[in-house]
Amino acid sequence: MLIEIARFFASLASYDRFRSRYSIRGVMGPDEFHSGYPHAPYGGVDNNAYTNIMAVWVIHRAIEALDLVPDRYRAELVDRLRLDAEEMVRWSDLGRRMVVPFHDGVISQFDGYAELSELDWDHYRERYGDIRRLDRLLEAEGDDVNRYRASKQADVVMLFYLLSADELRDLLQQLGYGLEPEAIPRTIEYYLARTSHGSTLSAVVHAWVLARGHRDRAIRYFEQVLASDITDIQGGTTAEGIHLAAMAGSIDLLQRCFTGLEVRGDRLILCPQWPDTLGTLEFPIYYRGRQLWLKVSGRSIEITAESGHQPPIEIMCRDSLVVLHPGSSVTVS
Structure with missing residues (x-):
């Protein structure tokens, strides 16, 4: 299964001769607001940082898993899956030359993110109060969330939820990018200021990534997670079905995040x-x-x-x- 997942992500990547790197184009990242660019709102975005980095991560894990299999069984597995040397060479190349976009000292959510307009968050909060579903508010005004640096939920920030700082830094170094320590809190704060938290899972992720440096803020997000279904914070979605992933996330925050386990x-x-x-x-x-x-x-x-x-x-x-x-x-x- 791990090999086939790695194969899938490798199949999405194409070589960009101008950059001398591999790109993954036409995707939607975890954010879910950005289905494309303002001029092509349904075409997906290019080089979503989360997608590209996790593609590299899974390729590395597949290579490591193969190395752990005893030689005799490994030969049988490679033969059955028709995994040849040429494919392995490409995996190795992808693991060193995938595009990861940056702008203004932070990891860019995707290519072209820095060219999007900034949203007047204070104006929308003052006008509507609850702006979790910012996309619907903008659509009602005849606007499109694809025009703005705005996220429904964690996207780049998911990297700091799934990977330790050392893991992420090592991955980026293997790709030829640097990530100084101060870039991590800077990136988290940058996207936190541009997230509407339109998903109950957004509070889970932000509670986790803030727990080490901003414990009081992390607890506020943790309280939001606990209240997800008790108070139906999304205004009617609980009747359609409980948010089981947020419930599981609240337990995970207790067991692993606040203990550092x-x-x-x-x-x-x-x-x-x-x-x-x-x-x-x-x-x-x-x-x-x-x-x-x-x-x-x-x-x-x-x-x-x-x-x-x-x-x-x-x-x-x-x-x-x-x-x-x-x-x-x-x-x-």
Whole structure:
């Protein structure tokens, strides 16, 4: 499946001789507002940064997965899928020469984004109040959202939700682009100011990406996620069906975002950032076949392991490394 997904994205890319890079043209990114350009509103956009970067990411993962398969099975798989050397060479080339557009020190949502008009956000908020479905408001005025630097939900910002800063920086470096540390918060703030949050999932993504540097703002978006169906924040859509992805996103924010929970190699990584005003956050997880209990208070976390004969677990929290043995507890901060 991974190989076929990589094949699909590779098939979308065409070589741009002027840029000496590969382009993916005529797509709609996660934003969903931009179905095309002002002169061709239904033709899609070119080189959506999220699409191009994630295409490269999946191609790299497919190559890595093939390398992990034992030689005998790998030969059978390659033969069955008719994956020849020429195709692999093209994948490798795509992984080094895909277009990623930039403008004004930020990652561009797509080619030509910087040429679009700026929207008077204050005017529309003052006039309509709720501008989540900005596209419909503009359409009612005889206008088109394709003309503006405006997003329904996270698009470029999705990159910071799915990839760590190091992963994204490494991908861009392999493509020949630089991404200085200050470019990340600058890019997030740039698009945050141009997003109407017309989807319940937008609050999930923005809560996540703001959690490290702007915890208070992240909690406000988290509260929006929790209220999605309870208060029917989109004004009638809950009756048509609950927003299950936003519900799952709220659990993910608790389990992984506000705890900094991730796995790197053979270590469990934690970096808690939970508001003290919300009390203690407690929940169990399963890690490599064993149950652990996590108790989070502010920037500290207590981890308790069930009894048994399993090997100890290495846990990293910020710059501290501790070892958790079966039937014991450790606290890190």
